[in-house]
Amino acid sequence: MKSLIIIPAFNEEMNIEKVVKSLRENCPNHDYIVVNDGSSDHTADICRKNGFPLLNLPVNLGLAGAFQAGMKYAYIKDYDCAIQFDADGQHLAEYIDDLIEEMKTGKDIVIGSRFVTEKKPWSARMLGSRVISAAIFLTTGQRIKDPTSGMRLYNRSMIREFALNLNFGPEPDTVSHLVKRGAKVSEVQVQMQDRMEGESYLNFAKSITYMLRMTISILIIQNFRK
Amino acid sequence: MTVIFRMVLIVMSFGTMGYMLRKIHQAKMQIEESLFWFLFSVLLMVLSIFPQIATWATRLLGMMSTSNFIFLFIIFVLLVRMFYMTLKISQLDDRLKNFAQKMAIEENLREEQAKSEKNTQTCTNSTDFANDGGENGKHRLEQ
Structure with a gap:
């Protein structure tokens, strides 16, 4: 399978080099591309200096826009599958092949999940994850244990949807919508790390x-989509 | 509130919601943006079906009539929304400006690069001819 690893990066000058180098070491057979989302720091320069394949967005589009740029690239270059991979060091390259193996059993989306065999802790941070899981279960009847995981593998037909349509952000509500439309989604146990450097985008209020x-979105608005 | 006013409110809130959901169905609006309109039409619906809430708030604020409260309330919500839209438009405008400027500068840089590459190419060509020792090079230089 011809696979592309999409790494959206916004102001990740401290992590991007380490992340891509570990990716190259652990999965040398996969293509990858960094999507620089109009960073105001040296993310793009670092990529150029190291010769990383780069889509350099001239303005900041946000995660959804940056990821869609990667999906468009994958669609045009005719990749069989594309994986969303964080630039902050949270995701571990070791698990990418596990996800791809799972996809070969005929899945449309494979989520790198923290809670397949491990138990989800009862922390405040995981409360949101539980609520979203419950919402997805209510509307689709499928249990997704780690809906907020940003490590997801998409197959060819999903790449097409993400590349060409509005309202296909890489978020749990899109996954829920796709499940409802008949996409086969499964989860594979992975480990995740705390981000290496810099500040996370999500604070408590956010x-x-x-x-x-x-x-x-999942409970109500998704019901009215095509 | 009169019965007619309530009916107008109910029809209006259902209309808003119906129109909005249709646009989502046609994939013409971003879900994030539609959330506001969804919550707004739910609010209108609640106020029109349970006017007691509005009456209670009217008395609390010491206002003359319930409809006055509802007008004020809706105007306030829309004002906040308009402020937010202005903010968004400013950001969009700024991004568009940046985008256009970057495109123009990059095009200029690329052209310059292409030109300098062309120049060096013709230089090496003519020296090649000259090194040929032959007529061609001289001929070309004379011309």
Whole structure:
């Protein structure tokens, strides 16, 4: 399978080099591309200096826009599958092949999940994850244990959807929508790390709004989509 | 509130929601943006079906009539929304400006690069001819 690893990066000058180098070491057979989302730091320069394949967005589009740029690239270059991979060092390259193996059993989306065999802790941070899981279960009847995991593998037909359509952000509500439309989704146990350097995008207030937005979107608005 | 006013409110809120959901169905609006309109039409619906809430708030604020409260309330919500839209438009405008400027500068840089590459190419060509020792090079230089 011809696979592409898409690494959206916004102001990740401290992590990007380490992340891509570990990716090259652990999965030398896969192509990858860094999508620089209009960073104001040296992310693009570092990529050029190291010769990493780069899509350099001239303005900041946000995660959804940056990831879609990667999906468009994958669509045009005719890849069999594309994986979303964080530039902050959270995701571990060792698990990419596990995800691809799982996809070969006929899945459309494979999620790198923290909670297939491990138990989900009862922390405040995981409350949002539980609420979103419950919302997806209510509307689709499928249990997705780690809906907020950003490590997802998509097959060819999913690449097409993400590349060409509006409202296909790499978020749990899109996954829920796709499940409802008949996409086969499964999860593979992975480990994740805390981000290496720099600040996470999500603080407490943002997490709450994110959770509310996702819940309303999954429970109500997704029902009216085609 | 009169019955007619309530009916107008109910019809309006259902209309808003129906229109919005249709646009989502046609994939013409981003879900994030539609969330506001969804919550807004739910609010209108609640107020029109349970006017007691509005009456209670009217008394609390010491206002003359319930409809006044509802007007004020809706105007306030829309004002906030308009402010937010202005913010968004400013950001969009800024991004578009940046985008256009970057495109123009990059095009200029690329052209310059292409030109300098062309120049060096013709230089090496003419020296090749000259090194040929033959007529061609001289001929070319004379011309």
